[in-house]
Amino acid sequence: MEYDFEDEPTYGELYTNPKFTGRFSAAIVSKFRQRMQQIKDARDERDFYALKSLRFEKLKGNRSHQHSMRLNDQWRLVIELIGKDTDKIVRIICIEDYH
Secondary structure: OEEEEOOHHHHHHHHHOOOOOOOOOHHHHHHHHHHHHHHHHOOOOHHHHHOHHHOOEEOOHHHOOEEEEEOOOOEEEEEEEEOOHHHOEEEEEEEEEOO
16 A cells, blocks of 8 residues: 655654664564565555554544554554545555553
8 A cells, every 4th residue: 555654754754764763662663664564565455454453443522434453452643544545545644552
């Protein structure tokens, strides 16, 4: 799937610059880059649901237009799916501490 970043200076840099950590731990940065590769390789969001380890889920309430993917037990990657059908783009919103 195609992707873009809501905060390009931070998350774009985090994905492309091996020395940039954005104040996240090395383990979180590594998982973020792994998730980005999975996003790039996916045909559509059904691939995310098929990978149970992602714990891909739709958020609720005022964030019902967003989804999250697990990075580890504590951290999640929050995304939005923009567009329709097979032309969807994954917009990376943020990395959040869920605890």
